[in-house]
Structures are given as structure tokens and as C-alpha cells.
């Protein structure tokens with residue numbers, strides 16, 4: 001027994017994974033599938049943020065919203081969907097997609113792939129060693145993969161921490177619709193949650209300190225989404241920050257003071273201003289790293305700030321390369337292959353651009369869909385990003401509403417597309433679509449960008465008529481003139 005009374009056991013595995021979100025699950029699976037022994041440590045629920053407070057519940061809230069909105073613009077069925085959403089049914093659907101916040105299903109999956117689970121907070125205790133809740137000690141022969149993800153940031157606004165604000169966790173799991181909701185932040189979480197809760201009946205005010213929404217995308221994406229949110233009744237206030245917050249009594253109204261003067265009173269306040277790494281209580285100091293920092297990694301996801309590091313990896317949100325589930329899982333496949341190859345003594349890894357052991361897509365081809373109404377979907381570089389990176393580029397644009405497939409999809413379809421072309425290589429560096437249903441169009445663009453398909457070959461990739469994909473033809477025609 002240890003001094004604290006916990007039973008001490010020492011166990012050795014080839015690979016220790018800390019954090020059983022989508023990323024950690026995939027690293028462990030890759031290592032185990034390659035014949036290494038792997039163990040995974042999880043302090044909350046197997047499945048991570050994505051399954052319980054992020055992708056799954058948010059998309060389950062949003063799907064009825066976009067489905068109704070689109071159906072309302074299809075002649076012949078608009079009357080059938082004229083009524084309000086069935087709030088109880090939407091929330092129940094959300095609860096089911098969050099597995100009722102129970103991780104039994106994901107635990108069964110771990111069991112089925114043969115990876116043991118250790119529940120508790122994992123902390124490094126020197127090189128290749130992880131201690132779980134101060135008791136069980138795990139040693140790694142080859143690698144420790146930190147896959148601990150991120151949490152919502154609360155900005156240092158006076159009174160905020162005491163005012164019980166919502167973060168993305170409460171916004172995706174709330175059991176009832178707030179009467180009045182103020183949202184701070186015009187990024188992805190702010191936009192998606194404004195879309196969902198407004199459609200469910202909340203009175204929503206969206207406060208954005210910059211000039212527009214979705215600032216990481218092409219400007220037209222945020223503009224179209226902003227117009228649509230305004231039409232849905234969301235009060236959007238740009239150029240507006242928050243100076244102070246107060247909630248006099250628990251459960252009572254919250255008052256939000258604005259830097260433009262005046263204040264807003266609401267029932268709930270959602271802070272959607274970005275993420276911080278979950279590295280503050282991870283024992284990073286025991287190996288010479290700084291608690292609370294994002295982990296800096298190379299393209300194999302091996303931590304770079306550690307001298308002579310041949311064992312520590314940072315995969316998924318925690319490395320801040322691309323805070324998306326699919327990118328975390330992609331990194332897990334790449335890092336998994338790299339750590340297996342190193343464990344097997346493979347002398348040279350394929351770390352060149354697009355090599356089997358290099359997460360190249362993190363730099364060149366990250367796809368993202370914002371599930372707003374309309375959807376915004378982008379991959380690769382925006383025009384501004386491509387120019388900043390020094391590429392010689394040309395952007396071509398197309399009106400999605402003018403495509404026959406889009407006109408059939410919904411009456412009065414509004415949407416836009418942009419393709420950013422590398423003029424030196426005549427390949428596509430980035431594509432952005434905004435419009436109903438464009439999320440399912442995005443992978444065509446991801447293929448074009450990641451495969452660096454020459455435009456002269458894309459000309460032979462014929463989109464079926466009459467689909468929204470014909471926008472590719474319009475973009476190529478606009479480029480060729």
C-alpha cells in the first residue's frame with residue numbers, strides 16, 4: 001500500500017495512451033493492431049469531448065433545424081413542416097446521440113479491440129512513466145501518447161467566473177431551452193449554437209468583437225451565415241465586447257455589460273471564445289515541459305520541445321494543429337504508424353510531404369463543415385491565407401444558386417463557391433462552399449486539394465446533372481474563361 005492508502009501496482013506496456021477521446025482511441029487501436037501492447041487512461045468518459053459535449057450532441061441538435069429549413073423551401077411539402085420544432089423530441093434525439101452521457105458502448109468497443117482501460121487522471125512521472133490518480137504506475141517500453149484534448153477558455157472578464165456561464169459543454173447538453181441566450185464569440189461554436197437554440201425558440205443575441213462571423217473562412221461564408229441568422233431572428237452585434245458580467249442570484253438572470261455602452265439581461269450566457277489545452281495537470285513538469293502549454297509536435301506528432309525525445313507524442317486537439325475530430329483521428333493514424341515503425345526499429349520513416357509518417361494534410365488540406373443554416377464548408381487555404389503563404393494565386397467564384405441542382409434542392413437557394421488556384425502548378429489550394437447541403441460536397445474538394453489534381457484533369461471529372469456538384473464545372477469554366 002502507498003502512503004495515501006492506494007494500492008500500488010507497476011505494469012509495463014509498449015504504448016501508453018493518455019486520453020480516450022477519438023484521437024486516443026485511434027492511437028491505441030493502431031498500436032494494438034500492429035502487435036504492440038497498449039493501454040489507455042481516461043479521467044472522464046471514453047469517447048472524449050466529441051461524443052458527449054461537442055460533435056455528436058451539437059449535430060443532433062442542428063440536423064432537425066437544417067432539415068426543416070430546407071424542407072420549407074421545397075414546393076409540395078412546405079406546409080407539412082410549417083410548424084415549430086418539437087423541442088422535446090429534438091432534445092431526446094440529442095440525448096440519444098450523446099449516448100445519454102454514458103460510455104458503455106465505447107468501453108465495449110475498446111474491449112473488442114483488446115485495449116485495456118485504466119480509469120483516472122493520468123500524469124507523467126518522468127520519462128516513459130504515467131501514474132494514474134497517484135496509485136497505479138504504468139511504464140512504456142516505446143511510447144507515451146498524450147491525447148488529452150482541449151477545454152473551453154473563459155476570458156478574464158470581471159464577474160464572469162462567478163456568473164455560472166455556459167461553455168460548449170452546457171450549450172450542447174442543456175435540458176431545456178433558455179428564454180434569452182447571449183452568446184459571446186462568432187466562431188464555429190457561437191454560430192452553430194446560435195443556429196440551434198434560436199430554432200428551438202430562444203431569443204438569441206450574438207456578440208462578436210470583430211466585424212464578422214467565422215473569421216477563419218472566406219469572408220463571404222460568414223456574411224451569408226450572418227444574413228441567415230438575422231432572418232431567423234438572431235440579434236447580431238459586431239464590434240462589441242463584454243466588459244463585466246453579473247448574476248445576482250444563482251438561477252436568476254445574468255447581466256452582460258458591453259464596451260459599446262449599455263447592457264443586456266439574459267437567462268444564460270454562452271462563452272464561445274476558443275479552447276485551451278488540457279495539459280495543466282498532466283505532469284509535464286516532470287519531463288521539463290510547461291504545464292498548460294499546447295504541445296508542439298513534428299509531422300509524426302512527436303513532441304519537439306523535449307531534447308532527444310524518442311518516446312513522447314502529442315496527438316489531436318492537444319497539439320493545436322487542427323481542432324477537429326477527423327484531423328485528430330488522421331493524426332492518430334499517422335502517429336500510430338510512426339510509433340509502431342520506430343518500435344519495430346524501421347531505420348527510415350516516410351516523413352516527406354504526403355509520406356506515410358507525416359501528417360501533411362494538417363498543413364495543406366484540413367476540411368471543416370460548419371453545420372449552420374446554410375452550411376459553410378472549406379478545405380485548404382482561403383485566398384488571404386494563400387497570399388500570405390506567398391503563393392501566386394487566382395480565386396474564381398461561382399454563384400451556387402445558379403446551378404440547376406441547387407435550384408432543385410430548395411426554392412430560392414442562396415449559396416456561393418470559391419476555388420483558389422495555384423497559378424504556378426495549376427492545382428487547387430483551397431475551396432469554400434456556403435449554401436444548404438454543401439457539407440456533403442466538401443470531400444470532392446478535399447480530394448482535389450490533397451491529391452493536387454491538375455486543373456486540366458479536373459476538367460475531365462464530370463459532375464452529374466442536375467446535382468449541386470455542377471458548381472465544379474462553373475468554377476472550372478470561370479477559371480478557363
Ligand SMILES: Cc1cc2nc3c(=O)[nH]c(=O)nc-3n(C[C@H](O)[C@H](O)[C@H](O)COP(=O)(O)OP(=O)(O)OC[C@H]3O[C@@H](n4cnc5c(N)ncnc54)[C@H](O)[C@@H]3O)c2cc1C
Nearest residue numbers: 019021022023043048049054122148149316317323324325
Ligand atoms: C461544441 C463543439 C462542437 C464540435 N463539433 C465538431 C464537429 O462537428 N466536427 C469536428 O470534427 N470537430 C468538432 N469539434 C471539435 C472536436 O470535439 C475535437 O476536435 C475533438 O473532440 C478532439 O479529440 P481529442 O481526442 O483530441 O480530444 P478530446 O475529445 O477532448 O478527448 C480527450 C480525452 O482525454 C481525457 N483526458 C484529459 N486529460 C486527461 C488525463 N490527464 N488523464 C486521463 N484522461 C484525460 C478527457 O477526459 C477526454 O476524454 C467540436 C468541438 C466543440 C467544442
Ligand SMILES: NC(=O)c1ccc[n+]([C@@H]2O[C@H](COP(=O)([O-])OP(=O)(O)OC[C@H]3O[C@@H](n4cnc5c(N)ncnc54)[C@H](O)[C@@H]3O)[C@@H](O)[C@H]2O)c1
Nearest residue numbers: 155185186187188189190209272273274275323369370371
Ligand atoms: N463543425 C465543426 O467542425 C466544429 C464545431 C464547433 C467547434 N469546432 C472546433 O472547436 C474549436 C473551438 O470553437 P470556438 O468557436 O470556441 O473557437 P473559434 O476559435 O472558432 O472562435 C472563437 C471566436 O471567439 C473570438 N474571441 C476570442 N476571445 C474573445 C473575447 N475575449 N471576447 C470576444 N470574442 C473573443 C475569436 O475572435 C473567435 O472569432 C474550433 O477550433 C473548431 O475547430 C468545430
